Amino acid sequence: MHSPKAKNTGRRDGSPVLGGSFEFVSLTKPVNRSSPRHLLQRQGSDPTTARLRASESPLRRRGSGSSTGSASGQGPPEEDGIRLNPSLIGISLSSLLAIDLWLSKRLSVCACEDSSWGSVRPLMKLIEVSGHGIPWLAGAAYSLYKSDTAAGQEVMLNLLVGLLLDLILVGIVKAVVRRRRPAHNQMDMFATFSVDRYSFPSGHATRAAMCGRFLLAHLVLAAPLRVLVLLWVGLVGLSRVLLGRHNVTDVLFGFWMGYCQYNLVEILWFSPQTLQGLLGHLA
Numbered sequence: 001m002h003s004p005k006a007k008n009t010g011r012r013d014g015s016p017v018l019g020g021s022f023e024f025v026s027l028t029k030p031v032n033r034s035s036p037r038h039l040l041q042r043q044g045s046d047p048t049t050a051r052l053r054a055s056e057s058p059l060r061r062r063g064s065g066s067s068t069g070s071a072s073g074q075g076p077p078e079e080d081g082i083r084l085n086p087s088l089i090g091i092s093l094s095s096l097l098a099i100d101l102w103l104s105k106r107l108s109v110c111a112c113e114d115s116s117w118g119s120v121r122p123l124m125k126l127i128e129v130s131g132h133g134i135p136w137l138a139g140a141a142y143s144l145y146k147s148d149t150a151a152g153q154e155v156m157l158n159l160l161v162g163l164l165l166d167l168i169l170v171g172i173v174k175a176v177v178r179r180r181r182p183a184h185n186q187m188d189m190f191a192t193f194s195v196d197r198y199s200f201p202s203g204h205a206t207r208a209a210m211c212g213r214f215l216l217a218h219l220v221l222a223a224p225l226r227v228l229v230l231l232w233v234g235l236v237g238l239s240r241v242l243l244g245r246h247n248v249t250d251v252l253f254g255f256w257m258g259y260c261q262y263n264l265v266e267i268l269w270f271s272p273q274t275l276q277g278l279l280g281h282l283a
């Protein structure tokens with residue numbers, strides 16, 4: 001392991017004193033043997049760097065000296081220069097995730113009956129059902145069947161396509177990302193697929209965002225109803241976190257994904273001609 005054994009020229013707490021000012025070091029370039037000693041010492045004494053070195057480098061986990069000469073004190077292997085320096089993006093992501101987990105835990109006030117807002121849990125579960133896939137699929141299929149105008153049929157068919165697309169895309173992302181649901185979640189949701197044990201993204205949030213946009217674009221015209229639709233979308237997202245089903249980032253990403261899914265529905269839009277062709281094939 002390369003650990004520069006520079007003499008302690010810093011303060012007692014280990015932080016370096018570089019002539020009264022700090023110097024900036026590249027976060028991506030490997031540490032060069034010709035680097036000044038005080039820079040090497042600074043990297044070795046940084047606690048974040050030290051933790052990352054201990055936990056993330058397979059070379060160190062194996063505890064072996066490498067052929068590139070780190071054990072023999074001939075300088076660090078090239079790749080170590082990168083691993084020693086946590087990137088700004090990495091630190092930002094870890095911080096965002098830590099805030100996400102902390103905030104989501106604080107907001108999960110309806111996670112169970114004993115929670116601080118446990119009495120509101122039934123209402124939150126009602127909002128959950130309103131954004132579930134089954135009522136939406138059943139409602140769209142029934143409206144398609146009952147609709148006696150071509151325009152109505154066209155809209156309902158495309159809503160149905162959007163809902164199916166949403167289930168597929170969310171299932172794929174959940175299966176790829178595999179983020180576990182928060183530990184405080186009670187897995188008592190009705191009618192779930194196996195991928196729904198994962199939480200990223202929230203399927204309710206994607207559906208609410210996509211259907212919300214769909215309703216605003218094709219069905220709801222009166223202003224009070226439009227406000228109600230937006231309110232419902234927001235409530236569905238909020239209820240996911242309050243119920244402890246999701247972290248905040250699952251819902252935010254879900255909203256964004258649902259918003260984009262609607263664009264996809266618009267691109268794929270099935271025309272009355274396509275619809276007639278389809279129905280002709282079915283009949």
Ligand SMILES: CC(C)=CCC/C(C)=C/COP(=O)(O)O
Nearest residue numbers: 133134191192196201202203204
């Ligand atoms: C069974 C059908 C048709 C849909 C499942 C809907 C469902 C339970 C999605 C999970 O949503 P969250 O990811 O928001 O928990």
